[in-house]
Amino acid sequence: MQKTYNTKQRTQVLDCLISNSEKHMTADEIVRRLEEQGVNVGKTTVYRTLEKLVAEGRVRKYISEEGKSACFQYVDDKGHCEQHFHLKCVECGKLIHLKCEHLTQLENHVFEHHRFKVDNTKTVLYGVCEECGKKGDKK
Amino acid sequence: MQKTYNTKQRTQVLDCLISNSEKHMTADEIVRRLEEQGVNVGKTTVYRTLEKLVAEGRVRKYISEEGKSACFQYVDDKGHCEQHFHLKCVECGKLIHLKCEHLTQLENHVFEHHRFKVDNTKTVLYGVCEECGKKGDKK
DNA sequence: TTGCGTGCAAAGGTTTTGCATGGCA
DNA sequence: TGCCATGCAAAACCTTTGCACGCAA
Numbered sequence: 001m002q003k004t005y006n007t008k009q010r011t012q013v014l015d016c017l018i019s020n021s022e023k024h025m026t027a028d029e030i031v032r033r034l035e036e037q038g039v040n041v042g043k044t045t046v047y048r049t050l051e052k053l054v055a056e057g058r059v060r061k062y063i064s065e066e067g068k069s070a071c072f073q074y075v076d077d078k079g080h081c082e083q084h085f086h087l088k089c090v091e092c093g094k095l096i097h098l099k100c101e102h103l104t105q106l107e108n109h110v111f112e113h114h115r116f117k118v119d120n121t122k123t124v125l126y127g128v129c130e131e132c133g134k135k136g137d138k139k
Numbered sequence: 140m141q142k143t144y145n146t147k148q149r150t151q152v153l154d155c156l157i158s159n160s161e162k163h164m165t166a167d168e169i170v171r172r173l174e175e176q177g178v179n180v181g182k183t184t185v186y187r188t189l190e191k192l193v194a195e196g197r198v199r200k201y202i203s204e205e206g207k208s209a210c211f212q213y214v215d216d217k218g219h220c221e222q223h224f225h226l227k228c229v230e231c232g233k234l235i236h237l238k239c240e241h242l243t244q245l246e247n248h249v250f251e252h253h254r255f256k257v258d259n260t261k262t263v264l265y266g267v268c269e270e271c272g273k274k275g276d277k278k
Numbered sequence: 279t280t281g282c283g284t285g286c287a288a289a290g291g292t293t294t295t296g297c298a299t300g301g302c303a
Numbered sequence: 304t305g306c307c308a309t310g311c312a313a314a315a316c317c318t319t320t321g322c323a324c325g326c327a328a
Contacts, residue, residue, distance in 0.1 A: 002225035005302050005307055027293080042310040047293065048307090065203050068318095069292060087255050096255065102248045109241045116226050116235065122265035128256035144282060144327050166318080186318065189281090208317060209294095260295040 004052065009041045013049045017059055017074035022072035024062055024088070024095050062086075062124055087125045091132035143191065148180045152188045156198060157215040161226065163201055163210035177212055201225075201263055226264045230271035 004010075016030050025033075027046050033043050052071050053059035062071045073095070084099035107118050142151075153168050164172075166185050173180050188209050192198035201210045212234070224242045226235040246257050 001306070003303095005241060007302070007308060024177075028291095039167075043292095044294085044311080045309055061221055087249070087253075087257070089255075090258065090261065096253075098249070098253060098255075100248075100253070102245060106241055106245050109239075110226070110237070110264075113311070114226075114235075114239070115272070116228075116237075116264075116266055117272055118226070118264050118266040119229065122229060124262075125249075125255075125257050126261040127257040133254070133256055142282070142328095146283060146327070148284070182317095183286080183319085184284055 004056075009045050010049050012039050012041055012047055013116050014053065014058075014074075017072060019051075021074040022095065024073050026069045026071055028069065030072070060121060062122075083122050085123065085125055086127070087127060089129035089132055091128055094129055096129065143195075148184050149188050150181055151178050151277065153192065153197075153213075156192075156211060160213040161234060163212050165208045165210055168209065169211070179238055202259075224259050224264055226266060227270070228268035228271055229265050230267055233268055234267065 012034055013030060015037050016033055017025065020033070027050060030046050030050075031041060031043050050059060050061070050062065054061050054072070058071050058075060060075050079101070085103045086099055087096040087098050089096070096123065107120070110118055146194065151173055152169060155172055157163065157223060160171070164190060166182065169179060169185050169189075170209050189200070193200050193211070197214060199212050199214050224237050224239075226237055227233070228235070244261075246259070248259055249255050
C-alpha cells in the first residue's frame with residue numbers, strides 16, 4: 001500500500017462521506033456540499049481522494065441507475081455492508097440497507113444451485129420504496 | 140407512438156442485437172460489430188435507434204458495472220425477461236438469465252415485509268460465474 | 279411529397295491526465 | 304528534504320443536439 005498523507009482535503013472529503021453515510025453521493029455532490037460549508041476542494045482532488053478511499057476499502061463505489069455518474073458511500077464498519085443488500089429507490093434516491101435472512105438465503109441458493117457467487121458490494125436492487133409507491137398510486 | 144421507418148440502419152442494429160441477445164452490448168460495440176461485417180452505421184444513428192427500440196420495449200437498457208457506458212440487450216419474448224433476474228459476471232461479462240422460484244420469492248418477500256417493489260428490469264446481480272470462479276481459485 | 283432518418287460536427291457532462299506548485303512528515 | 308497531494312487546464316470518454324441532406328412510404 002502506498003503512503004498516505006493526512007491533508008486537510010482528505011479529511012474534509014472523508015468527513016463529508018461519514019456524515020452522509022446513509023446516502024450515495026456523487027463526486028460533484030461532495031464538492032458542492034463542502035462548498036456550502038465554506039470549504040473549497042478541487043474536483044480533481046475529490047476524485048483522487050475517492051479513488052484512494054475505495055482502494056483502502058473505507059468507501060464503496062456504486063453506479064447510479066441513470067448511469068450518469070458514480071456514487072460513493074462510506075462504509076463505517078468494515079464487513080458490515082457485506083452482509084446485506086442495498087435497495088435503492090429510483091424515484092427519490094433513498095438507499096436502504098436490508099439485512100435479512102431471505103437475502104442471505106438467496107445468495108446461498110444462487111451459489112449452491114446456480115454456481116454464481118453474487119457480490120453484494122457491487123449489487124444494488126433498484127425499485128420503488130414505500131413512500132414513492134404510494135405517491136405513484138395516486139397519480 | 141411515433142411513426143417508424145424501416146431503414147437499412149435500423150434493421151442492421153436490430154439484427155446485431157438479436158444475434159447477440161445473450162449479451163449486453165454497448166453502443167460502441169454495436170458500431171464495431173457492424174463495421175466488422177462491412178456495414179457502416181453512424182454512432183449517432185445507433186444511439187437514436189437504440190433509444191427508439193428501448194421505448195418500443197424491444198430492447199432493454201442497463202448500466203454496465205464499470206459505469207462507463209450503457210449496455211443494451213434484445214428482449215425476444217416480451218415479458219419473458221420480466222419474470223426473472225439477470226446475473227452478470229464481472230470477470231467475463233457473461234449474462235445469465237436466471238428464472239428461479241427463489242428469486243420470485245425474494246421479490247415477494249421484499250415487497251411484503253419491507254414494502255419495496257424491486258424492479259428487475261433495472262436490477263442486475265453482479266458477481267462471478269462458475270468458470271471465472273474456478274479461474275480465480277487458481278490464482 | 280411529407281416528414282422521419284442519417285451522419286457530421288459540435289456541445290455537454292463526467293472522469294482522467296499533465297504539470298507546476300504546495301504541504302505533510 | 305523527499306514525496307505525495309493539490310488544483311488548474313486540457314484531454315479523454317460517452318452521449319446528446321443542431322443542421323443539412325437523404326430516403327421510406
